[in-house]
Amino acid sequence: MIRFERATKVYPDGTKAVHTMDLEIKKGEFFVFIGPSGCGKTTTMKMINRLIDASDGNVFIQGKNVQDYEIHELRWNIGYVLQQIALFPHMTIEENIAVVPELKKWKSDRIRNRVDELLEMVGLDPDTYRSRKPSELSGGQQQRIGVVRALAADPDIILMDEPFSALDPISREKLQNDIADLQKRIKKTIVFVTHDMQEALALGDRVAIMKDGELIQVDTPNGLIQNPANDFVKEFIGSRAVPERRVRQAKIGELSYAFQPVPAEFPDLPINHDASVQEAIERLKGKPALAVEKNGAIMGVITSEGMMEYLAGQLGMEEVR
CATH class of the missing domain: 3.10.580.10 (CBS-domain)
Structure with missing residues (x-):
């Protein structure tokens, strides 16, 4: 589905953010990037939708180089959820969700039905929330709208950049559970960036641990726990992640x-x-x-x-x- 082929990113000041990455993310996979601050995980994710272009090497989606896509076509088929939810404050919830479908010239009835479907999917009653403004919602509710807005035009790929890190622990855990349940139903290819190891282990089908722009280990959560590649991985997973995952399983x-x-x-x-x-x-x-x-x-x-x-x-x- 998504393939990195010796993908490298070097910034003008000489900083090498990503080193010759070779990686394949499967269709329908919930794939998580994690690592210390500045390790290159967000840069790697942004190379998928060309918010950042690779300096060298290639990134492919469905076998086609991202550089060969028309930029709007590329991004319309990739949903994007940020930590800063960035809902348009002057728009209603329905209008926020409808942004990309309207750009794609969907008919109004189809858009309205899609808005209702998505709100129900995340447990928000359409009649109650459709006409509200973002300021009338809690942080957790706003983040749910951010997620469904990314799903609005039914993209094949969803990018999520630390989407829950600004929330309180209770709201965060609830949204983690919600997104895991949602993925079972929608089966999208999700690329998720986090700094929280427990979140990575709870959500990821596979997890990529990065350090200094390089992939240190890519494995299933159980694989990381049972067979860490080195002391860095073992220490980064941490002592509490194993029993907490044991509880979840x-x-x-x-x-x-x-x-x-x-x-x-x-x-x-x-x-x-x-x-x-x-x-x-x-x-x-x-x-x-x-x-x-x-x-x-x-x-x-x-x-x-x-x-x-x-x-x-x-x-x-x-x-x-």
Whole structure:
């Protein structure tokens, strides 16, 4: 889908931001670039839509050199989400989302239907939010609009440059979960830049760790954790990333030791034992307990207290050692 062939970027002052990069990003892949500040991750991403041109080497999309695309054609087929959401303050939410479809001469009915579809996709009621201005939305809601605006014209590729870093931790985690769920439905090729290792491990199908303009290791999250290429990768991943990812991957059935007997009356819908701990945490919000079922039979009940003890134990592992 996207291929870097000895792609290099050298700035006029002699700074070499990206060194002869060879890399292929697959169609439908959620690919994450991460590394220290100034490592070249954002420069690399911007070479895809030619916000920055490579000094040497080539970048290809669908086998065609990006230099051979008409620039508007190239960028209209690449959605772009920034940390600074950059919604137009004088426009309504509908008008913000409709910018690229209008440039592509979509009919008004098609645009309106697309706006409604996208708002519903991110849990914002179209009748409530369509006519609001950005200033009337929370930071998390504005960032959702930034994401769906990038999706408005149904591009093949979405570039996301540290899109959640300015948000508070709760909003950030919610949006991370939302974008992961959204990707399961839309299956776009997403190139995501972050400085947060836990975010990279949680979202990426593959993660590229960069340093001084070079790729140090490209691997799946589990591959990075289990087989770090060198001490830099091991230290950059950090001690807490491994247990936190273990929590995200764990199944609720693995917590059977913490189950309690089922009360006589338990009207709430049970959760399957194969569901993730992350899903159970979401379902437990505002509830004292959650029934867990396996093959149609209730295994037991997990309480909020039991879940907190599990999380505390897992996330405290590195400190205890």
